[in-house]
Amino acid sequence: MFLSEYQSKELLAQYDVPVPRGRLAHNPQEAEQRCAEIPARKFVVKAQITAGGRGLAGGVKFAATPSAVKDEARRLLGTTLVTAQHGSTGELVEAVSVEEALDLVSSYFMAFVLDPMSGQPMLLASADGGIEFEQRSQMDPSTVKALELGPDTAEARATLTEFLAGIGIDSDPPLDILFSARQAFVETDMALLEINPFARTGTGAGKWVAIDAKITLDGSALFRHPEFESLADRQGLTAPEMEAQKNDINLVRMDGNIGVVVNGAGLGLATNDMIFDAGGQPANFMDIRTTATSLDIAKGVSLLLNQSRTQVILLNVHGGGMTACDTVAEGVSIAYARSERKPPVVARLAGQNAEWGMRILKDRKIPVEVFDTISGAVSRAVQIAG
Numbered sequence: 001m002f003l004s005e006y007q008s009k010e011l012l013a014q015y016d017v018p019v020p021r022g023r024l025a026h027n028p029q030e031a032e033q034r035c036a037e038i039p040a041r042k043f044v045v046k047a048q049i050t051a052g053g054r055g056l057a058g059g060v061k062f063a064a065t066p067s068a069v070k071d072e073a074r075r076l077l078g079t080t081l082v083t084a085q086h087g088s089t090g091e092l093v094e095a096v097s098v099e100e101a102l103d104l105v106s107s108y109f110m111a112f113v114l115d116p117m118s119g120q121p122m123l124l125a126s127a128d129g130g131i132e133f134e135q136r137s138q139m140d141p142s143t144v145k146a147l148e149l150g151p152d153t154a155e156a157r158a159t160l161t162e163f164l165a166g167i168g169i170d171s172d173p174p175l176d177i178l179f180s181a182r183q184a185f186v187e188t189d190m191a192l193l194e195i196n197p198f199a200r201t202g203t204g205a206g207k208w209v210a211i212d213a214k215i216t217l218d219g220s221a222l223f224r225h226p227e228f229e230s231l232a233d234r235q236g237l238t239a240p241e242m243e244a245q246k247n248d249i250n251l252v253r254m255d256g257n258i259g260v261v262v263n264g265a266g267l268g269l270a271t272n273d274m275i276f277d278a279g280g281q282p283a284n285f286m287d288i289r290t291t292a293t294s295l296d297i298a299k300g301v302s303l304l305l306n307q308s309r310t311q312v313i314l315l316n317v318h319g320g321g322m323t324a325c326d327t328v329a330e331g332v333s334i335a336y337a338r339s340e341r342k343p344p345v346v347a348r349l350a351g352q353n354a355e356w357g358m359r360i361l362k363d364r365k366i367p368v369e370v371f372d373t374i375s376g377a378v379s380r381a382v383q384i385a386g
Helices: 005-013 028-037 066-076 133-139 154-165 175-187 219-224 226-233 239-246 265-277 294-305 325-338 354-363 374-385
Strands: 022-025 043-047 060-063 096-100 104-114 121-126 145-148 190-201 208-210 213-217 249-253 258-262 284-288 312-319 345-351 368-370
Touching: 005 022, 005 175, 005 213, 022 028, 028 066, 028 096, 043 066, 060 066, 066 096, 104 175, 121 154, 121 175, 145 154, 154 175, 175 190, 213 219, 239 249, 239 294, 249 294, 258 265, 258 284, 258 294, 258 374, 265 284, 265 312, 265 374, 284 294, 294 312, 294 325, 312 325, 312 354, 312 374, 325 345, 325 354, 345 354, 345 374, 354 368
Parallel strands: 258 312, 312 345, 345 368
Antiparallel strands: 022 096, 043 060, 043 096, 104 121, 104 190, 121 145, 190 208, 190 213, 249 284
């Protein structure tokens, strides 16, 4: 689940990570009024979208006066901002953040990710922070250094101090701030915490501030964070997609007529690719999480059956680990028992309990055709869909 810059900074501020003073605005007049709440000599107006790369796409504007803030907000609001992370679709700007513009002495890139090997937070850092960081890091990946950062201890502080010196921060290292950011990363189940630029300002002896921030929360951990439910509701998901999320199903609706039921994101992407290659159009992308029960799966399948354009269900399951073929087959049979619409099912089941899963589908009178290979199943589903 992606958070906008404003939401990310609000969350970081709760963990005592310094951020610029700012206010959210949804129209030009409100943006101008917000300036009175921010004692500053100059301002910056930032489009609030979930993708990065706003600065290079014209989504960050500086303004010297409240009236100039109003003008810049008018230019941004209601436009579709296309960044390098969007492709050609872009993202609608529905709000802007009005912030104090700070004088920056030096800028760095800081990010926390989860190390897949150790399961511990990994700090990524670079001395080349700023809006062109991604381009520079792609040209020279060695500019980014990595450190597995443990909990706040004397030993961890000494290690972090040495690490920061390696990227040029050899005086006044922001140890407290980075350990606070690590705490936020762990306690709120983030998948990504990116601060860029993380800057030392020119005020007084120098103050560290998270000028920009981007957070991705682990959607699978939302059950532990009811405080984020309202944020999830504003992610741009449709009601069916939100319902699927609540039932341990990752579902994205598409424009085709072949309903896809798959366990695994990679298998889902590959299945959709094969449908396109065969001349068909998938009605959705689906990823059944390993924690999903047969009732959860039944809910996901029901969402497909409720789409009138779904002409056929393509069931591609590789049983293993926590998701067995019979669990998915049971979910399909429950959904069909509850639905008036019963389009044909083309199934390819392999792995754990595959034979039992096929028996469930046939014994429950599901209109199913079983194939040994996914290529055969895809071809038949495309044929049925017309």
